[in-house]
Amino acid sequence: MARPTKEERKISIMTKALELFSKEGFYQTTMPSIAEKIGMSVGNLYNYFTSKEMLAKDLILYIANILGEHIRAINESDRTTQEKIEAIVHMYFKIAKDRPETIEYFLRVYLSNREVFQNCCSGMICVSAFVTEMMIFFEEGVRCGELRDQDFFSAFGLFMGYLGGMVFINGENILSKPLEEYEHTIAENIYYALKTR
């Protein structure tokens, strides 16, 4: 079997680190605890990531890229805007279910510890792959007349805040039904809130 490349090793480290960060939080997770979980020496871990902050930054880039690629595929598909909303909600909840650590990291580490990311990820730089696709989704929705023209962030906040909130409540075990059963009504609510009047 071929030896994994450095890039592949990095991704497998990130996957494990993601679990730890999203469970323990940013400050509780240390480079030694990550190294231990992977079964490598701390020294070797530093060969891949020069600091915990750099690892945390690469993780957010990695997640934003995953989300961005999914939304790009939806944007480029032959769907109406309403169908695209359904597809984005479905994709987001599916990732939250299959790989909960991804969304957890986004909500509980990235958004909750802005001071960590301030230097290396100012503004939207590290989540640009994701935000850019959302911009394209909204721009095209308005251009074709399905969505109401308004400030981008008002619409973005409504859409992503809603999804993030639902995943958060779900994580707290408050919901009475499985998350995916809410998909349709949530997509409908988003569509009705944003559509042209």
Added chain:
Amino acid sequence: MNTPSPKISTMPSKPVKLRVIWLQGITCNGNTHSFLNDPSLGSLLECIEFIHHPLLPCSKTLKEVVKKLPKSDILIFEGAYRADFERAEIRMESLLMSLALRTKHIISLGSCASFGGIFKESASEHISGILFDKESESGPLHSLRKKVITLSGCPIHPKWISFVIDMIVQGKKISLDEYRRPKELYGYLVHNGCLRNEYFEWKVDSDHFGTKEGCLYYAQGCQGPFTHGSCNKILWNGVSSKTRSGTPCVGCTEPSFPRTELFTTKTYMSIPAEMPLGVPKRSYLALAGAAKSFHIKRLEGKLIDDNS
């Protein structure tokens, strides 16, 4: 041995002047006025002579031109075209075609002559340019397209016309773009050479006319990034341009001119409806988003602080 002194062959011969007819369609005279502003007009007039010009001294009145239909080297057409518009009691469709057939080069001068321009707005279905009707090449001189050089602009910069006349006088080849505009003049975008490029790069906008600082793309409808023209290379009056002085480019050289709401940027969910020419939306948004994440203090302040 006495060699016969060469007489005639070494005498400086008087250069032959190119014969020019300047014909007007439906016009505001803007290009004529712009032409009169050219500081090198004097030397230009040493190379050309006007058989007819509506304002400058010339050898024939329009009535005489209509009667004799003289041959010319250059026919300059200023203003929009309408078949039944009359000059000297002749319908434009016959006057323009007769003169066009008897000339070597035709200059379509200004945006009205080129694409229909402002005047087309009044009766869109009847008015066009001489070769183009907006983007479509369906004007009356279609069969003579090879003779036509388009100089669009509202008005044209005087240097653009003297450049073309000079090239014709020297017998040089002028390479043209898809609308038959000289690439030397229209290969650039107005955005090229604008003093506000750094503000555009870092997404620092200006909300007001006439400020020294800020780019006019997001808040004021500047069309510089998708308008062809050398306004920021060959400056107006030799000193400035619209965008340099703080007013947005309104895209006067393009077939789409005039648009409506010239001083606001059309956006869809805060995203400009029109991207810089040739730049994919995805790439532009990714770069713009990154640039907006930084705050460059130097670009946020006044260039000249009156209070310091």
